[in-house]
Structure formats: C-alpha cells, structure tokens
Amino acid sequence: MTVATASRESQHIFTLQHIFNHQRSEFSAQPMPDYASRVTALKQLKTALLKNKEALCEALAQDFGHRSHQDTLISDILPCVMQINYTLKRLKKWMRPSRRHAGLLLMPAKVEVIYQPLGVVGIVVPWNFPVMLSLGPLISVLAAGNRAMIKLSEFTPATNKILSSLLASLFEDAQVAVIEGEADVAATFTRLPFDHLLFTGSTAVGHHVMRAAAENLTPVTLELGGKSPTLIAPDADIAHAVERMIFGKCLNAGQICVAPDYVLVPEDKAQEFISEFKQQFVAMYPQGVHSRDFTSIVNQRQFDRLNLWLEEARHQDVVIEPAHPEALDDKAHRMVPHLLLNPDENLTLMQQEIFGPLLPVITYRTIEEALSYIQQRPRPLALYLMTHDAALQTQVKNNMHAGGMAMNDTIFHVAADDAPFGGIGPSGMGHYHGKEGFLTFSKAKTVLTRGKINTAKLVMPPYTGWKAMLQKAMMTFFLR
Known part of the structure; x- marks a missing residue:
C-alpha cells in the first residue's frame, strides 16, 4: 500500500x-x-x-x-x-x-x-x-x-x-x-x-x-469564509429585514461563503423574527424539502455534519424551529433552514462556519451589545446590517471590519462588477x-525613462566644491 x-x-x-x-x-x-x-x-x-x-x-x-x-x-x-x-x-x-x-x-x-x-x-x-x-x-x-x-x-x-x-x-x-x-x-x-x-x-x-x-x-x-453576521437594528421592520436576508440564507441551501451565518435580533423581537422567517420560507418553498426550487446539501458527508450539529444543540435543549414542517429528507440529503434560539457559544455551530441551512438567532438588549458581539469575533467575510438609521449605517460602515458589507440586503454585494471581493484576516486575503x-x-511595473540630459550627476560623488553647495541648497529645498 x-x-x-x-x-x-x-x-x-x-x-x-x-x-x-x-x-x-x-x-x-x-x-x-x-x-x-x-x-x-x-x-x-x-x-x-x-x-x-x-x-x-x-x-x-x-x-x-x-x-x-x-x-x-x-x-x-x-x-x-x-x-x-x-x-x-x-x-x-x-x-x-x-x-x-x-x-x-x-x-x-x-x-x-x-x-x-x-x-x-x-x-x-x-x-x-x-x-x-x-x-x-x-x-x-x-x-x-x-x-x-x-x-x-x-x-x-x-x-x-x-x-x-x-x-x-x-x-x-x-x-x-x-x-x-x-x-x-x-x-x-x-x-x-x-x-x-x-x-x-x-x-x-x-x-x-x-x-x-x-x-x-x-x-x-x-x-x-467565516461566520458572517446579520445585524437587525432596533429600528428595522422585521418583515422587511427577513425579506432582505432570507434569499441569502436559502440560495444553494445556504452553502455559500457569504451566506448569513447567524443573525442578531433585538430581544423583544426574536419570536416575531422566527415567525416571519417561517412564514416567508413557506411562501417561497411551499413543499419544504420537497420543493423543486430548494437545493439539496451537496453530499451525505455534509448532510451528516449538519445533522450532528443539530443533534448537539438538541442535547443542550436549544430551542430549534424548522422553517417548514417538511424539514428533512435523509435519503435525498435535503434540509430546510433550522432556526436556533440563543445556542450556547460552546456548540460547534457557534465555533465553525455553518455553510448550510442552520441559522442561530442571537438576541441582544442594546445596539452597543450587538456591535461588541461582532467585534469580539474573527473578522467575517461579509457583514449585513438591516437599518435605515443613517447614523448607525455610518458607524458600522466606518468602524466595523469585514471583507464586504451590504446594508438592507445580503449576498448581492458580491455581484457588483465594479467592486473588489475578498476577505480580511481569517476570512481571507487579497x-x-x-x-x-x-x-x-x-x-504593476514602474518604468522611469530619461532622455539625453542626466541630472542624476548632480547627486553623485564627490560631495565637494560646487556640488556640495548645490546639494545643500537641494536638501534645504526638499527637506521641509
């Protein structure tokens, strides 16, 4: 062998x-x-x-x-x-x-x-x-x-x-x-x-x-890749926020490097978010895992990985909400999005990029708490912000690091032809x-071309006589 x-x-x-x-x-x-x-x-x-x-x-x-x-x-x-x-x-x-x-x-x-x-x-x-x-x-x-x-x-x-x-x-x-x-x-x-x-x-x-x-x-x-967050600000309309992010999580069954990996939601709007997500998912994919428009997990190995992470969360009594009653098809390795409410940070799905249809829903009390939560973690490939608060948009745009960002949208920033795409730190380079x-x-090669006049002779040794005086004058002029 x-x-x-x-x-x-x-x-x-x-x-x-x-x-x-x-x-x-x-x-x-x-x-x-x-x-x-x-x-x-x-x-x-x-x-x-x-x-x-x-x-x-x-x-x-x-x-x-x-x-x-x-x-x-x-x-x-x-x-x-x-x-x-x-x-x-x-x-x-x-x-x-x-x-x-x-x-x-x-x-x-x-x-x-x-x-x-x-x-x-x-x-x-x-x-x-x-x-x-x-x-x-x-x-x-x-x-x-x-x-x-x-x-x-x-x-x-x-x-x-x-x-x-x-x-x-x-x-x-x-x-x-x-x-x-x-x-x-x-x-x-x-x-x-x-x-x-x-x-x-x-x-x-x-x-x-x-x-x-x-x-x-x-x-x-x-x-x-990494764990790309979606931050739903307190001022955001939940129905609109879900509408802007759900396609980014469901396209290719979430098997996208810039898919929303977890979502931060105001504490008093968590149940509204979960209900709205399920309602909009059913409207998009009426037959759940059997919908023709919903993609399978690529192979059994990846399907088993996601199921294992779900089982780990169930074992810790995490509240798990499938987006549709027809949630799993083991034979065809298909899985609808599963929303997990405030899973423990030690769970595997909170430590590794999910790359599939699992969505942790993390609640917060203040926007400062939510921003701190993102900043304390490795810099993501994408950051999504749902808000129409101009001051908050400016704050996040200027102060938060990510490979790319979309406001009131997800994943579509990658489709901008006239803009670079790439990560930062753990999410990539270049x-x-x-x-x-x-x-x-x-x-990008710099080429300097000189003609017949060689002014470089003025800075060549010996540094005495008139050259010394000329160079002293040059240094006085340029070093200021």
Missing part, C-alpha cells in the same frame, strides 16, 4: 510539473499577449458558457442530488457572463500604461506604470459554486494575459466533465489546463511554483495552502473581481 501510494503521488507530481513547465515555457515565448487575443479568448469563453448552460445546470443538479436550475443560472452562470461583458468594455483602458508624476527631484524624466501578466496562475475551486468559482477567476486571469491551471473539486464530477470539455474545446493545455483528483492531488497542486495562487475554500484548508505557497514565495489570494481582478493577476 505504501509503495502504491508513493507511486501515485510521484505520478501526480510528474504530470502537474509537466503541465506547469509547458505553460511557463509558452508564457516565456509570449509574455505579453495583445488586446485582441485576450478579447477573443473572453468572447469564446462567453459563447461556450451560454451554449453549455443547460448542460451545466443538469450536471450540478446531478452532483448535488437536486439543485434548482434557477439557483445555478443566478449564482453560477449569470455572474460569469456579466463579468465577461464588464471586462470586455473596460479591458483596453486597464491595459494602458498609466502616467505618473516624476516630481521635481527626478526631472526631466517620464514615469509610467505598465501592467504585465504574471505568468502561470493556479486556481483551486470549491464544490459549492464550481462554475462561478472556476470561470470567474479565469476571466480575470485571461484578461490580464496569463495562463491558468485549474484544480476542480472532486465532489462535483458531473460538472467537472462539462467544464473540462468546454475549456478543452477553447484552449490548449499550454494556456488553460484542468486538473482533477482527490486531496492528495490538491496538495501537490498547491506546492507548484505558481506566479500567483488563488484558493477558495475553508479557513482550515487555507492555512495549509498558504504554507505550501510560502515554500515558493508564491503570492496568494485566499477567499475563505481580492479580485472587476478591475481589482485584473490588477491582482498583473504586475
């Missing part, structure tokens, strides 16, 4: 290293793809994505056991199409060198910043949105003129088959290569000396990825989307 494992790992290393070397060699031969070739690649990708959208919806439904086609169109297909359209309209401007001021000290000279492709970029894709979280980063990578190796999740084999075929029809392996395999392949993948590595996944695995990348001093963008994606996968 040991020999077989070692042999298999050696084969992984050889294959991945071969693909990487090929891409690096091809990039060296063409280090600055022109605007036309980048546009062509993006347009072809869009055409292929639209052509395969139904096949991708079917594949994701197969991988999840059941996944609403509309969930896939909204959260996987549409964001990629919108991102391509946005990028195509602005790419020429992004690629232009930007002029900078040389300043009096360097005159006469020209200073500009050019945006060069980094080279070969690694993309590690999770299972929850395998289309958006593979093609989304790829759009930015290609726009910046790079080559890419994409490690797909082993938990979405049907989707992987469509994605692999789609990308193989457009690109040679020397430009875009798709990698499949278990955790051992992923570990080998992250140890490659990429010019940049983007990982989307859990905070726990993010630690391992960053350690692997550090061996090669590979820059990383980590899109992790960002991409839109122009920030282009910049993340580019090297």
Whole structure:
C-alpha cells in the first residue's frame, strides 16, 4: 500500500510539473499577449458558457442530488457572463500604461506604470459554486494575459466533465489546463511554483495552502469564509429585514461563503423574527424539502455534519424551529433552514462556519451589545446590517471590519462588477473581481525613462566644491 501510494503521488507530481513547465515555457515565448487575443479568448469563453448552460445546470443538479436550475443560472452562470461583458468594455483602458508624476527631484524624466501578466496562475475551486468559482477567476486571469491551471473539486464530477470539455474545446493545455483528483492531488497542486495562487475554500484548508505557497514565495489570494453576521437594528421592520436576508440564507441551501451565518435580533423581537422567517420560507418553498426550487446539501458527508450539529444543540435543549414542517429528507440529503434560539457559544455551530441551512438567532438588549458581539469575533467575510438609521449605517460602515458589507440586503454585494471581493484576516486575503481582478493577476511595473540630459550627476560623488553647495541648497529645498 505504501509503495502504491508513493507511486501515485510521484505520478501526480510528474504530470502537474509537466503541465506547469509547458505553460511557463509558452508564457516565456509570449509574455505579453495583445488586446485582441485576450478579447477573443473572453468572447469564446462567453459563447461556450451560454451554449453549455443547460448542460451545466443538469450536471450540478446531478452532483448535488437536486439543485434548482434557477439557483445555478443566478449564482453560477449569470455572474460569469456579466463579468465577461464588464471586462470586455473596460479591458483596453486597464491595459494602458498609466502616467505618473516624476516630481521635481527626478526631472526631466517620464514615469509610467505598465501592467504585465504574471505568468502561470493556479486556481483551486470549491464544490459549492464550481462554475462561478472556476470561470470567474479565469476571466480575470485571461484578461490580464496569463495562463491558468485549474484544480476542480472532486465532489462535483458531473460538472467537472462539462467544464473540462468546454475549456478543452477553447484552449490548449499550454494556456488553460484542468486538473482533477482527490486531496492528495490538491496538495501537490498547491506546492507548484505558481506566479500567483488563488484558493477558495475553508479557513482550515487555507492555512495549509498558504504554507505550501510560502515554500515558493508564491503570492496568494485566499477567499475563505467565516461566520458572517446579520445585524437587525432596533429600528428595522422585521418583515422587511427577513425579506432582505432570507434569499441569502436559502440560495444553494445556504452553502455559500457569504451566506448569513447567524443573525442578531433585538430581544423583544426574536419570536416575531422566527415567525416571519417561517412564514416567508413557506411562501417561497411551499413543499419544504420537497420543493423543486430548494437545493439539496451537496453530499451525505455534509448532510451528516449538519445533522450532528443539530443533534448537539438538541442535547443542550436549544430551542430549534424548522422553517417548514417538511424539514428533512435523509435519503435525498435535503434540509430546510433550522432556526436556533440563543445556542450556547460552546456548540460547534457557534465555533465553525455553518455553510448550510442552520441559522442561530442571537438576541441582544442594546445596539452597543450587538456591535461588541461582532467585534469580539474573527473578522467575517461579509457583514449585513438591516437599518435605515443613517447614523448607525455610518458607524458600522466606518468602524466595523469585514471583507464586504451590504446594508438592507445580503449576498448581492458580491455581484457588483465594479467592486473588489475578498476577505480580511481569517476570512481571507487579497481580492479580485472587476478591475481589482485584473490588477491582482498583473504586475504593476514602474518604468522611469530619461532622455539625453542626466541630472542624476548632480547627486553623485564627490560631495565637494560646487556640488556640495548645490546639494545643500537641494536638501534645504526638499527637506521641509
């Protein structure tokens, strides 16, 4: 067994290293793809994505056991199409060198910043949105003129088959290569000396990825998760607040890195919140777990994890309110949202990112208490505030840390094409989307150009005579 494992790992290393070397060699031969070739690649990708959208919806439904086609169109297909359209309209401007001021000290000279492709970029894709979280980063990578190796999740084999075929029809392996395999392949993948590595996944695995990348001093963008709070302020109308947050918790059955992880509610409005959530859920999904529009938990392992956390809460006599009487389907690993009122902080679901349809409801007496509760915990990937109090909006916007924020809404800030997306601290580092994606996968290189006049001689030794007097005058002028 040991020999077989070692042999298999050696084969992984050889294959991945071969693909990487090929891409690096091809990039060296063409280090600055022109605007036309980048546009062509993006347009072809869009055409292929639209052509395969139904096949991708079917594949994701197969991988999840059941996944609403509309969930896939909204959260996987549409964001990629919108991102391509946005990028195509602005790419020429992004690629232009930007002029900078040389300043009096360097005159006469020209200073500009050019945006060069980094080279070969690694993309590690999770299972929850395998289309958006593979093609989304790829759009930015290609726009910046790079080559890419994409490690797909082993938990979405049907989707992987469509994605692999789609990308193989457009690109040679020397430009875009798709990698499949278990955790051992992923570990080998992250140890490659990429010019940049983007990982989307859990905070726990993010630690391992960053350690692997550090061996090669590979820059990383980590899109992790954490416990994203929703704060319902005292002035908020509960019905409106639930309406703004419920879709963010129910889309993809809550298997979203920016889904509301827990909600803070004024103490005297907790029961109203629970009743309103259940009422609105039933209106959206009348058959509960059997509703065609509600997505399954991706596999038995994740379903068992969520059930275990629920059982742990029941054992501690936590009040648990399913959002619908038809709450569980063990065979199809489906689960409606379960609201848990003031669960103990020591419970697993209060310590780890939930990533599913469990929703702790935490009550508070004062807004200061609620804000303190959030601030005492690791910085989240997203923060949601339900209020029309302008002063409170300003206070939270300026003083609270999170990767991103939405007021009177949830999750949709991620869909803003003209804004960066990324975490902070335990919820990630770096960002991409839109122009920030282009910049993340580019090297902003400063270029200073001088003509025939060399004013630099004025600051060269020897520091005597007239030079000494000139430099003294310069220092008097500039050091003030």
